[in-house]
Amino acid sequence: AQRVTQPEKLLSVFKGAPVELKCNYSYSGSPELFWYVQYSRQRLQLLLRHISRESIKGFTADLNKGETSFHLKKPFAQEEDSAMYYCALNYGGSQGNLIFGKGTKLSVKP
Amino acid sequence: DAGVTQSPTHLIKTRGQQVTLRCSPKSGHDTVSWYQQALGQGPQFIFQYYEEEERQRGNFPDRFSGHQFPNYSSELNVNALLLGDSALYLCASSLWDRVTYGYTFGSGTRLTVV
Numbered sequence: 023a024q025r026v027t028q029p030e031k032l033l034s035v036f037k038g039a040p041v042e043l044k045c046n047y048s049y050s051g052s053p054e055l056f057w058y059v060q061y062s063r064q065r066l067q068l069l070l071r072h073i074s075r076e077s078i079k080g081f082t083a084d085l086n087k088g089e090t091s092f093h094l095k096k097p098f099a100q101e102e103d104s105a106m107y108y109c110a111l112n113y114g115g116s117q118g119n120l121i122f123g124k125g126t127k128l129s130v131k132p
Numbered sequence: 133d134a135g136v137t138q139s140p141t142h143l144i145k146t147r148g149q150q151v152t153l154r155c156s157p158k159s160g161h162d163t164v165s166w167y168q169q170a171l172g173q174g175p176q177f178i179f180q181y182y183e184e185e186e187r188q189r190g191n192f193p194d195r196f197s198g199h200q201f202p203n204y205s206s207e208l209n210v211n212a213l214l215l216g217d218s219a220l221y222l223c224a225s226s227l228w229d230r231v232t233y234g235y236t237f238g239s240g241t242r243l244t245v246v
Binding site: 026056065066067068071108110112114118119120121122123124125 | 135136165167172173174175176177180188190222231233234235236237238239240
């Protein structure tokens with residue numbers, strides 16, 4: 023069955039330090055993966071999707087099919103990066119829907 | 133553009149009652165999906181509506197039902213409420229056939245069942 027695992031509930035780093043938010047997935051098909059972010063008192067919003075191979079707000083994520091991972095990385099964390107981050111897997115094709123991980127709360131300290 | 137609008141923002145209901153939540157999708161979007169987010173959990177897919185029909189459904193009982201109107205807005209109905217139905221209910225809109233472009237989420241309706 024399809025599954026998304028985010029092993030860390032909370033990740034705390036200092037400003038300027040590198041950040042890696044882990045995401046592992048289980049899916050028998052060709053995965054489509056996303057990272058969503060929720061800043062304090064804001065709605066859930068798309069951060070990036072693996073098929074576009076883009077970098078948003080300095081974040082990147084590479085799909086590693088061998089390790090079934092889609093870790094989110096940023097070389098230098100900023101205080102405004104503090105938020106809840108969710109990894110999600112699209113399991114239904116072009117009309118599909120998402121399975122979300124439980125989320126990781128990132129706290130960037132000054 | 134107001135994005136996805138959900139109402140009400142908060143709701144308190146008694147066990148056994150019925151509740152209706154509403155969602156207006158982002159302008160130009162024709163597909164509405166509903167998610168339940170329990171405390172400390174990620175959103176969990178309930179169902180998806182397109183062309184006024186339920187197209188996909190997650191692992192939720194029949195107490196959860198929905199509707200989509202010709203203007204693409206949608207309702208989520210939950211009957212015989214249980215304490216465990218207490219959660220944040222999120223509506224997400226998208227274009228049919230373009231889920232991979234990503235959803236636009238509403239702010240959610242916080243349902244508390246007492």
